Amino acid sequence: MREQVLRFGKSRSLVGILTDPPAGAAADLPAFVLLNAGLVHRVGPHRMFVQMARNLAAMGFVVLRFDHSGIGDSKVREDHLPFEQSAISETQEAMNCLSALRGSKRFVLVGLCSGTFTSFRTARSDSRVVGAVLLNALLESPETINEAAVADAFSRKTARGYWHSKIFLSQSWLKIITGKASYRQILGVLYLRLRSPFIRRRSNNYGPKQIAADLRSLIDRGVKLFFVYSEGTSVLEYFRLTLADEIRRMTPSDKLRVEIMQETDHTFTLLRHQAHLLKLVCRWARSMARD
Amino acid sequence: MTLEKINPFFFGYSATRLFGCYHAPRPGAARDCGIVLCYPMGHEYIVSHRAYQKLAVRLSQAGFPVLRFDFYGCGDSAGDNDQHHLGQWLADIATAIDEIRRRGRVVKVCLVGLRLGGSLAILAGAQRGDVAGLVLWDPVISGKTYVQQLTQIHHETLQHADTPPSSALVKEKPTEILGFPLTDSLFADLIKLDLLAIRQKPANNVLVIKSDPDADGGRFTEHVKSTAAQVESQHLPGPQLWTADVNKVLVPNQILGSVVAWMSRVYP
Numbered sequence: 001m002r003e004q005v006l007r008f009g010k011s012r013s014l015v016g017i018l019t020d021p022p023a024g025a026a027a028d029l030p031a032f033v034l035l036n037a038g039l040v041h042r043v044g045p046h047r048m049f050v051q052m053a054r055n056l057a058a059m060g061f062v063v064l065r066f067d068h069s070g071i072g073d074s075k076v077r078e079d080h081l082p083f084e085q086s087a088i089s090e091t092q093e094a095m096n097c098l099s100a101l102r103g104s105k106r107f108v109l110v111g112l113c114s115g116t117f118t119s120f121r122t123a124r125s126d127s128r129v130v131g132a133v134l135l136n137a138l139l140e141s142p143e144t145i146n147e148a149a150v151a152d153a154f155s156r157k158t159a160r161g162y163w164h165s166k167i168f169l170s171q172s173w174l175k176i177i178t179g180k181a182s183y184r185q186i187l188g189v190l191y192l193r194l195r196s197p198f199i200r201r202r203s204n205n206y207g208p209k210q211i212a213a214d215l216r217s218l219i220d221r222g223v224k225l226f227f228v229y230s231e232g233t234s235v236l237e238y239f240r241l242t243l244a245d246e247i248r249r250m251t252p253s254d255k256l257r258v259e260i261m262q263e264t265d266h267t268f269t270l271l272r273h274q275a276h277l278l279k280l281v282c283r284w285a286r287s288m289a290r291d
Numbered sequence: 292m293t294l295e296k297i298n299p300f301f302f303g304y305s306a307t308r309l310f311g312c313y314h315a316p317r318p319g320a321a322r323d324c325g326i327v328l329c330y331p332m333g334h335e336y337i338v339s340h341r342a343y344q345k346l347a348v349r350l351s352q353a354g355f356p357v358l359r360f361d362f363y364g365c366g367d368s369a370g371d372n373d374q375h376h377l378g379q380w381l382a383d384i385a386t387a388i389d390e391i392r393r394r395g396r397v398v399k400v401c402l403v404g405l406r407l408g409g410s411l412a413i414l415a416g417a418q419r420g421d422v423a424g425l426v427l428w429d430p431v432i433s434g435k436t437y438v439q440q441l442t443q444i445h446h447e448t449l450q451h452a453d454t455p456p457s458s459a460l461v462k463e464k465p466t467e468i469l470g471f472p473l474t475d476s477l478f479a480d481l482i483k484l485d486l487l488a489i490r491q492k493p494a495n496n497v498l499v500i501k502s503d504p505d506a507d508g509g510r511f512t513e514h515v516k517s518t519a520a521q522v523e524s525q526h527l528p529g530p531q532l533w534t535a536d537v538n539k540v541l542v543p544n545q546i547l548g549s550v551v552a553w554m555s556r557v558y559p
Contacts (some may be wrong), residue, residue, distance in 0.1 A: 005299045046470030265452040269470045
């Protein structure tokens with residue numbers, strides 16, 4: 001496994017780390033591109049992307065993890081292009097760079113949270129993308145997202161959290177008995193939980209149809225998608241509200257896989273969760289190698 | 292807009308390659324003193340990365356050649372998260388000092404470090420005897436207190452997570468802190484860390500920055516003075532990066548400004 005610094009883009013202003021397999025790049029394997037998770041620079045939360053890149057390289061994949069402009073060591077753009085557009089164009093520049101340096105023709109994009117938005121949009125517009133790993137994916141722009149759905153997802157998340165962590169705790173009931181609890185909050189949670197089937201029916205009306213259509217079109221194109229969600233997070237609730245029915249209609253499919261990890265948080269903080277996630281991603285990557 | 296001229300690269304020994312970013316001094320304003328920025332560890336590294344990048348740019352604009360680098364097993368450098376040792380990190384500082392002298396064509400070198408990065412900086416200074424100046428930004432004075440504090444933050448963070456893990460119970464000896472392993476060897480290293488045990492003068496000039504109003508930094512400042520170093524202490528209330536949400540990046544501008552002003556005044 002070899003690592004080197006890459007500077008690429010129009011004015012070589014983007015900075016990334018290229019991780020090569022020990023035996024060099026295999027022409028038939030896709031290259032992986034790891035995208036920023038929010039403002040965290042290219043090492044990823046808990047340095048997970050470094051470990052992921054090294055493991056994927058050990059399996060034979062060429063891997064590039066890089067910083068979008070204005071993040072980490074990459075310079076701020078001077079053309080004032082909105083991030084939604086610049087992120088896609090910079091991901092394509094990353095792919096161009098790997099094509100020039102290693103002859104890569106097919107690509108898999110890996111994103112966590114905001115990185116999934118860029119991965120999905122780039123996959124939609126660039127046929128070189130043959131796969132995407134979408135970790136706690138939010139496929140809509142935070143600016144255009146349906147606020148009512150977010151509020152609903154947040155309530156459901158809170159409800160689910162209370163349902164699991166508070167309702168069954170003896171201390172919570174002790175507080176009710178001693179008058180220290182918020183009756184309104186607890187009753188609200190129970191009510192939300194009980195009426196959840198109605199919420200699901202209503203939510204079907206505001207699901208982002210375009211995303212569902214794009215998902216279908218990617219799968220028809222042969223793109224493999226791997227969603228991993230942390231149970232209990234708002235993004236999973238939003239996913240359930242807006243896309244779960246559509247996903248169910250598309251499965252079973254060897255092109256689409258959804259994994260939900262229990263008891264973990266948005267960035268997979270605990271070491272055992274990081275290890276499990278890495279195992280899932282490597283196992284899925286192996287299926288890409290067989291294609 | 293400031294002109295940022297940075298050069299990211301790998302350096303050092305092949306078995307322990309380090310990643311660094313060299314910030315060349317503003318042309319025409321170069322000073323004869325190089326600066327090495329020592330990052331803190333674990334989640335504190337992630338949270339402070341942007342602040343370090345901004346600090347490096349501002350120091351290089353003030354005329355200093357600057358190298359910020361990732362310790363072994365951290366950031367983009369070689370090594371895994373479970374290969375953390377204070378001894379290796381002190382060796383990394385030596386490698387980084389050689390590198391800034393070569394790239395910046397300077398002999399005089401100062402070290403700047405936040406939290407454990409500050410502790411390593413003063414230890415390196417005391418061991419080597421050739422470090423001109425030190426900026427110690429909320430340095431970890433007692434490793435034992437540091438581990439206790441991080442353990443508490445770790446458990447509090449997990450308890451407030453979307454789904455608190457059932458195993459997030461307080462253990463006598465923690466094995467991980469906010470996404471990073473705390474190995475037996477690192478734990479043993481940290482428990483022994485005590486900056487009040489330093490006897491040698493770590494540098495001629497030392498700036499101690501305290502952002503935590505509750506921290507008892509007075510005893511530490513007095514101790515460093517007792518080594519015959521010229522010590523200045525500044526209390527600058529600001530965000531304590533180590534308690535921040537690990538998914539946020541903070542840039543405490545007042546502190547960065549004070550570091551640049553002190554360096555520019557002491558090394559004209």
